[in-house]
Amino acid sequence: MMMRDQETYSDLTDLFTAEDRALDPAPFVNDVMGGIRRKSLFRKLVLGAVGMVGAGVAAVQLPGLLTGWSGLDTLVTQTVTDAQQDASLLATADPVWLMVGGVVALSLLAITAWEKA
Incomplete structure (x- = not known):
């Protein structure tokens, strides 16, 4: 009985292989x-x-942005002062x-870098 089953399966396998x-x-x-490719x-x-x-849109808004920067030197000075204060807060953390x-920041950066659209 076992021999007959093997032959049947062999014939079917040969048939599917040919197809x-x-x-x-x-x-x-x-x-x-x-x-x-179309997608x-x-x-x-x-x-x-x-x-x-x-x-x-960015190009249209650029002139308005540049005219608002009349006090750029004050802004830079204030930003540097704020950064120094933030750095001193980090030293006490x-x-x-x-x-x-x-680790969280690096993980988010890695996920963003490896994300595929």
């Missing part, structure tokens, strides 16, 4: 890849268009929490 060789996978692969092209076009619109914050 697999006869079928050409190119039309299926081309159909699937065509859809992927990829559409995504690139949308991202490019949104980027150009954003650049245009617990090093364990600083390490935890650094």
